[in-house]
Amino acid sequence: MERSFLEKSSDIELRLLIEAIYLKYSYDFRDYSGASVKRRVAHALRQFECATISALQERVLHDPAAFMQLLQFLTIPVSEMFRDPSHFLAIRQEVVPLLKTYPSIKIWIAGCSTGEEVYSMAILLREEGLLERTIIYATDINPASLDKAKQGIFSLENVRAYTANYQQAGGQRSFADYYTAAYDHAIFDKTLRENVTFADHSLATDSVFSETQLISCRNVLIYFNKKLQDRAFGLFHESLCHRGFLVLGSKETLDFSAYNKHFEPLVKQERIYRKS
Amino acid sequence: MNDAAANPMCGIEAIVVGASAGGVEALLSIFGDLPQAFGLPIIAVLHLPDERRSQLAEVFARRLQIPVREGQDKEVIQPGTLYFASPGYHLSVEHDRSLSLSQEDRVHHSRPAIDYLFASAGDVYGKRLLAILLTGANQDGAQGLAHVKQSGGITIVQDPDEARIAVMPRAALALHTPDHILTLSRIASLLASLESSPC
Ligand SMILES: C[S@@+](CC[C@H](N)C(=O)[O-])C[C@H]1O[C@@H](n2cnc3c(N)ncnc32)[C@H](O)[C@@H]1O
Numbered sequence: 001m002e003r004s005f006l007e008k009s010s011d012i013e014l015r016l017l018i019e020a021i022y023l024k025y026s027y028d029f030r031d032y033s034g035a036s037v038k039r040r041v042a043h044a045l046r047q048f049e050c051a052t053i054s055a056l057q058e059r060v061l062h063d064p065a066a067f068m069q070l071l072q073f074l075t076i077p078v079s080e081m082f083r084d085p086s087h088f089l090a091i092r093q094e095v096v097p098l099l100k101t102y103p104s105i106k107i108w109i110a111g112c113s114t115g116e117e118v119y120s121m122a123i124l125l126r127e128e129g130l131l132e133r134t135i136i137y138a139t140d141i142n143p144a145s146l147d148k149a150k151q152g153i154f155s156l157e158n159v160r161a162y163t164a165n166y167q168q169a170g171g172q173r174s175f176a177d178y179y180t181a182a183y184d185h186a187i188f189d190k191t192l193r194e195n196v197t198f199a200d201h202s203l204a205t206d207s208v209f210s211e212t213q214l215i216s217c218r219n220v221l222i223y224f225n226k227k228l229q230d231r232a233f234g235l236f237h238e239s240l241c242h243r244g245f246l247v248l249g250s251k252e253t254l255d256f257s258a259y260n261k262h263f264e265p266l267v268k269q270e271r272i273y274r275k276s
Numbered sequence: 277m278n279d280a281a282a283n284p285m286c287g288i289e290a291i292v293v294g295a296s297a298g299g300v301e302a303l304l305s306i307f308g309d310l311p312q313a314f315g316l317p318i319i320a321v322l323h324l325p326d327e328r329r330s331q332l333a334e335v336f337a338r339r340l341q342i343p344v345r346e347g348q349d350k351e352v353i354q355p356g357t358l359y360f361a362s363p364g365y366h367l368s369v370e371h372d373r374s375l376s377l378s379q380e381d382r383v384h385h386s387r388p389a390i391d392y393l394f395a396s397a398g399d400v401y402g403k404r405l406l407a408i409l410l411t412g413a414n415q416d417g418a419q420g421l422a423h424v425k426q427s428g429g430i431t432i433v434q435d436p437d438e439a440r441i442a443v444m445p446r447a448a449l450a451l452h453t454p455d456h457i458l459t460l461s462r463i464a465s466l467l468a469s470l471e472s473s474p475c
Contacts, residue, residue, distance in 0.1 A: 033376040035368035035396035040380070078379050222349045222377045225370070229350065251365055251377050256350045 013053035014041060020057050025067055027141065028204040029074060031228035037074070044073040068144070075142045076223065079116040080161065081154070083218070084250045085168035088124060090270040092170045095245050096128045099213065105134040106212045108239060110203060110232070111220030112138040115149025116162075119178075120169075121216065122192040127172050131195065137210065139201035146198050152188035154179075159186045203232040208239045215240060218249035226256065233259035237275065246273045285430065285470055289404035290353070290369075291316055292397045294390030294420070296323040296412025298440025300332075303410070304339055305460045307358065309468050312341040316470065318358045319347065319375070319397065321367060321388045323412065330363045349377040361388035368396035384416040394420025403428030406470075408463060409454075410434045412444030422452040432456045432463060 018029050018037070029037060041053060048066075050056040060067040082088050099105055112118050118138045125131040140146050154162075163175040179186040201209070203220070215236050221229050236246050237259060246263060248271040254260045263273040295302055299322045307318070324330055330346070336358065337344040347359035347367050352374050361367035365377040366388050383389035394407050394417060407424040409417045411434060425431050431454035436442035438459050448454065458466065 033368070033378065034370055035376060035392070035399070036366075036378040036380065038399075039392065039395075076379060219379065222365075222379075225372075225376075226350050226374070251349055251362060253348060253350075255348070256352075 010053060013057070014038060017041065017053050017057045017060075020061055021067070021070075024061055025064075026205060027071065027074075028202065031204065031225045031231075032223050033225055036076075036223060040073050040076075044070055047073065071142060072144060075145070077113045077142065077145050078219075079113045080158070080165065081116045081120045082162060082165035082169040082171075083117065083120075084270075085165045087247070087250065087270045087272075088120060088165075088169035090267045090272055091247065092124060092128065094267050095214065095247075095272060096124075096130070098245075099130060100128070102213055103133065105130060105214070106210055107134060107136045108210070108212045108215045109136060109138045110201070110215060110217040110236075112140050112149055112198070113142070113145045114154075115145075115152060115198075116154065117216065117218060118149060118196060119152055119188050119192055120166075122196065123166070123171070123178055124169070126192065131192075134195055136196045137212070138196055138198050141200065141202045141204075143200060146200065150193070150198050152190065152193060153185050154188070156181055156184045156186050203235060204228055208235050210239065211241055212239045212244060213241055214245040214247070216247045218247065218252070221248065221252045230258055233257055233262075237262055240275045242275065244275045246275065247271060248273070285406070285466075287404050288316060288406045288430070288470060290397065290401050291318045291406045291408065291467070292369075292394055292424075293318060293320040293408045293410065294322075294394065294412075294417040294444075295320075295410035296386075296390075296414060296416065296441070296444055298411035299323070300335075302434065302440070302460055303336070306408070306410075306464045306467060307336070307340050307342070309464055310340065310342050311468070313356070314342050314471065315355050317353045317355055318342075319353070319361075319367065319369065319393060320358065321361045321390045321393045323386050323388075323390075323414075323416070324363050326363065330360070332360045336360070347375040347377075349375065351375050361393065363388070366392045368392055369400045370396070371400055373400065384414045386414065386416045389420075390417035391420035391423075395423040398424040398427035398429055401427075401429065403430075405429035406432070408432045408434075409444060409448050410460075411439035411441050413441045414443060415447040417444055418447040418451045421448050421454065425452050425454070430455045432458055432466075434463070435459045 166175045179188045264276045266272045266274045333346045344358045433445045433454045436445040
């Protein structure tokens with residue numbers, strides 16, 4: 001047999017690790033984009049000081065705390081408030097007027113990470129007079145990120161950039177109205193999250209839990225392969241009401257998905273779609 | 277003709293290219309002569325100072341005869357197309373020969389990272405990959421290029437004496453011995469001859 005047909009030991013070990021995690025902890029990384037998972041496990045190996053992926057597998061199988069640590073490497077938590085300001089501006093200008101026609105609104109922020117996107121959305125909705133009649137479901141698979149999201153405390157160092165984002169996103173007030181500064185942190189107004197439910201939910205293994213009018217799933221789907229992306233799109237399609245809105249990250253698209261024909265672009269450039 | 281265009285090149289399925297400072301001119305000069313019917317995909321990471329917006333694809337599309345695009349997430353790699361990594365995102369090759377984007381930490385202060393593109397492409401294409409590292413002011417790409425070599429692929433480093441900034445080629449040469457050290461004009465003629473060379 002030609003050498004290249006034999007799988008490398010490390011590739012075999014990687015598959016076994018992912019399988020072990022699924023069997024033991026029900027976290028399903030089997031259909032994530034392979035190149036990135038491989039790099040993140042390689043990175044975790046160095047941090048855990050394990051010589052092989054098999055050694056890492058043994059650790060996480062027998063030590064749930066070690067698995068929780070590994071989860072921090074397997075998920076990519078990077079976020080910002082009003083990330084891609086033009087995207088939030090488009091939501092304000094193109095989506096909000098239509099949302100205003102609903103007596104009550106349910107929004108699902110899937111893969112909310114540490115909450116920056118949730119607070120951004122809440123601020124936007126408050127300024128548009130919609131927050132009081134909105135319920136936001138903010139979900140993620142990483143419990144540590146969800147805990148952080150629930151607190152709504154972000155580093156003051158980043159708030160300067162967030163302020164610029166907020167203004168470019170059509171913010172109507174002084175951004176400082178929404179937080180109090182304490183030492184090097186910005187503590188966000190807790191009334192912003194009065195109608196937010198933070199919950200553990202996986203797009204890979206869980207099902208739809210509510211009907212929604214808008215779903216925002218940004219910078220999550222790039223980490224999935226096509227099959228898992230389609231699973232997620234299927235959940236979104238099922239959850240969204242007739243003519244509901246789906247918003248994706250700036251590099252994510254329905255173009256290569258089987259669900260393409262079930263959605264139409266509302267603001268294509270900003271990845272805002274509508275269920276057709 | 278070019279002795280480098282002899283047999284090992286005939287099984288090449290894809291080309292990856294990395295460059296940093298001075299890279300725009302270098303890429304224009306190696307791709308400038310490619311014919312419209314060039315049949316291999318080319319995937320490129322070029323570091324840019326500004327992560328937010330890039331006109332790279334537009335600029336190159338105007339100057340080259342082959343189609344040029346920003347590589348999109350989950351896009352199936354098409355032959356004869358030049359793909360650029362989007363600023364702010366790593367670009368990788370997946371086993372089903374599609375592209376994927378990600379926002380892991382920067383590598384050598386760079387996102388997109390040449391190392392990630394090269395290593396992932398090396399994993400997928402093995403000996404059917406040609407990897408080219410050009411001018412640049414940091415060390416990104418050196419490890420990726422060594423990985424391509426280990427996976428059986430062919431590696432080319434721009435002649436550091438010619439490179440606008442020699443840091444990147446030199447870092448690569450310090451880590452492994454590439455198959456070829458060539459000037460831009462030699463790389464250009466090698467690429468142009470890739471398909472016409474008898475296999
Ligand atoms: C890069 S963050 C995106 C944060 C935010 N949406 C934004 O755009 O700024 C990606 C998040 O997706 C989450 N994630 C990964 N796999 C997931 C899954 N199967 N279901 C739900 N969330 C997932 C990760 O835990 C991480 O918090």
